[in-house]
Every structure is written in C-alpha cells, then in structure tokens.
Amino acid sequence: MEIDLNADLGEGCNTDEALLDLVSSANIACGWHAGGATAMRDCVRWAVSKGVSIGAHPSFNDPENFGRKEMDLPAGDIYAGVLYQLGALSAIAQAEGGRIAHVKPHGALYNQAARDPKIADAIASAVHDFDPSVAVFALANSGFVTAVREAGLTAIEEVFADRGYRADGSLVPRSQPGALLDDEEIVLERTLAMVRDQRVQAVDGQWVPLNAQTICLHGDGPHALAFARRIRAALADAGIDVQAASGARV
Numbered sequence: 131m132e133i134d135l136n137a138d139l140g141e142g143c144n145t146d147e148a149l150l151d152l153v154s155s156a157n158i159a160c161g162w163h164a165g166g167a168t169a170m171r172d173c174v175r176w177a178v179s180k181g182v183s184i185g186a187h188p189s190f191n192d193p194e195n196f197g198r199k200e201m202d203l204p205a206g207d208i209y210a211g212v213l214y215q216l217g218a219l220s221a222i223a224q225a226e227g228g229r230i231a232h233v234k235p236h237g238a239l240y241n242q243a244a245r246d247p248k249i250a251d252a253i254a255s256a257v258h259d260f261d262p263s264v265a266v267f268a269l270a271n272s273g274f275v276t277a278v279r280e281a282g283l284t285a286i287e288e289v290f291a292d293r294g295y296r297a298d299g300s301l302v303p304r305s306q307p308g309a310l311l312d313d314e315e316i317v318l319e320r321t322l323a324m325v326r327d328q329r330v331q332a333v334d335g336q337w338v339p340l341n342a343q344t345i346c347l348h349g350d351g352p353h354a355l356a357f358a359r360r361i362r363a364a365l366a367d368a369g370i371d372v373q374a375a376s377g378a379r380v
Contacts, residue, residue, distance in 0.1 A: 133325045133365065134286070134344035134375035136267065137358070138187055138236065140165035140173045145355040147176045152358045153347060154374040155183040157234040157267070160215035163189035163197025171222050178228040183374035185267070188215035189236035197237035198304070205252040208239075212256035220260075231376040232286065233257050234267035243277075244269040244300065250277035258283055265376045270340045271299040286375045287341040289330065291321040291361075292348060297332045299340065308333045314357055318364050321345060325370055344375045 136155035139146045141164040150156060150173075158173045159165035165173075177184050189197035191211060203211075212235075220230050235243055235253055243250040254277045257264055262282060268274035270287035278285035292311045294302035302309040311317050324330055324342040332338050347358055365372060 131325065131369065132371040132373045133342065135347055135362070135365070135372045136185070136234070136288070136344050137347045138234075140169040140187070142169075143354070146173055148355050149347075149358055150176050150180045150182050152362045153182060154372050155185055155232060155267075155344065155376065157185045157187035157232075157236075158219060159187045159236070160189070160219050162191045162211070162215060163193055163236055167218075167222070170219055171226065174219070174223050174226045174228055178226050183231045183376050184219075184223055184228050185232040185234055185376075186216050186219045186230050187234055187236050188212045188239065190239050192238075197239065200238045200242055205248050208249055208252040209256045212253050213260060216256065216260045230261070230264055231374070232265040232267055234288070240269070240274075241301065243274040244272035247273055247277060250274045251281070254278045254281035254283060257281075267344060267375075269299075269301070270342065271338075284376075287343045288346055289324050289340050289342040289344070290346050291324060292317045295330050295332045295338055297334055297336045297338065299338050302333060314360065317357075318360060321361055322364060322368055322370075325365070326368070 134155050135153045137149050137153045138157045140159035156177045190201050223229050243253055258281045265284040265286050266278045267286050267288045270289050275285045294308040329337050329339050
C-alpha cells in the first residue's frame with residue numbers, strides 16, 4: 131500500500147527544505163498569494179536535489195488575504211492567471227533541471243473550483259494548454275475532479291487529515307467551528323484511516339467515502355515539521371509507502 135504526501139511550500143515558512151525530506155510532492159507558491167522568484171527557486175532547487183515531485187500552487191492574486199478570499203472573476207481571467215503562474219514556475223524549474231509534474235490550486239481558488247464548474251473548467255483548460263501530461267490535485271469527490279478528467283487530464287484526489295469534513299465531502303470553511311483539527315493523535319488516526327479505509331468521519335458523525343490518493347500536510351504551523359515527522363513515521367510503521375502520486379521523479 132502506498133500514498134502520496136504533499137505539502138504547500140514557498141509560503142514564507144523556514145521549514146521548507148526540511149519538509150522536503152518527508153514529503154513526496156511539493157506544491158510551490160507562485161507569488162500571487164505568497165512567495166516570489168527567490169522562494170520559488172529555492173524550493174525547486176531543494177526538490178530537485180531530494181527527488182521530490184514539483185508542483186505549482188497557483189492562487190488568486192490576493193497576497194493581502196493569503197489567497198483565502200473568494201473572488202468572482204471571469205473564466206478568462208482565471209485561465210490567464212493560472213497559466214501566468216505556471217509559466218513563471220516552469221521557467222525556474224527548467225533552469226534548475228526539473229519540471230512541473232502537477233498543479234494544486236491554493237485556498238479560495240481550490241475551494242471554489244470544487245463546487246463551481248466555471249472555475250474548475252478554467253483551471254483545467256489552463257493546465258491542459260500548458261502541458262496535458264501535468265496532473266491536477268483536486269478535492270476528493272468534488273466537481274473539480276470531474277472537470278479535470280473531462281479535460282483529458284489526470285486528477286489526483288486529495289484529502290486533508292487535519293480539516294473537518296461535511297457530509298457532502300466538502301471541507302468545513304475555516305470561519306466555522308470544527309474546520310481545523312489540532313489534536314495530533316486524532317490527525318494521525320485519521321491519516322491512517324483515510325489511507326487504509328478510504329473514508330473519513332464528517333462533523334455530523336456520518337462516514338464519507340473518499341478516494342485518498344494524496345494527503346495534504348500543512349507546513350505553515352509552528353509544529354509542522356515535528357508533526358510531519360510523526361506522520362511519516364506512522365505511515366512507515368503501518369507498512370504504507372510514501373510515493374509521488376503523479377509518478378514523477380526528478
């Protein structure tokens with residue numbers, strides 16, 4: 131049994147290089163919600179040196195709100211913005227001997243794509259026109275998964291062990307109680323259950339089936355690195371290998 135373990139990097143934390151020893155896929159911020167050219171280059175260099183799959187982490191152009199404010203933009207603007215960010219990271223990756231293997235939208239862009247076909251289609255179209263061999267990380271069971279596959283791309287279904295779920299498989303909004311789980315023991319148990327049982331318990335107690343192909347490890351908390359080590363060790367103890375879901379190796 132195996133699972134992909136991914137982390138969002140280049141967002142201003144000082145643990146990026148160390149986290150790359152623990153994950154199989156890196157989602158690198160492309161400057162619109164966090165990061166910038168130097169941070170992108172650093173993360174790409176570290177990922178290349180450690181053989182970690184490189185992914186783009188595009189966002190709405192909203193650094194003031196860290197890309198977490200929902201926006202109502204024309205599909206053409208979303209398409210162009212995603213393509214712009216992919217181009218920036220791709221140039222750096224190519225210069226450093228790597229390539230983009232997957233795309234995972236950030237924050238509000240990701241969550242809106244899960245429920246809004248217009249946004250999902252715009253992102254999928256941008257990725258397809260950039261490189262149809264690039265995979266897309268999308269919220270498991272969501273409409274975003276459907277849009278990606280209908281565009282002829284590979285959708286990799288993502289789950290979150292430290293986020294609350296609703297009965298329909300969507301994430302509890304960060305503004306509501308139960309959105310974030312901070313009990314490390316519970317998160318570890320959920321991580322293993324998601325991989326082995328392919329399900330998660332929603333905040334109302336219902337069990338939600340999930341096709342867990344990659345698990346997001348949030349790397350922006352004060353104890354993120356230590357907890358990442360615990361998750362990696364727990365997976366190893368359970369006989370679960372950590373492998374890049376995109377199949378990419380630098």
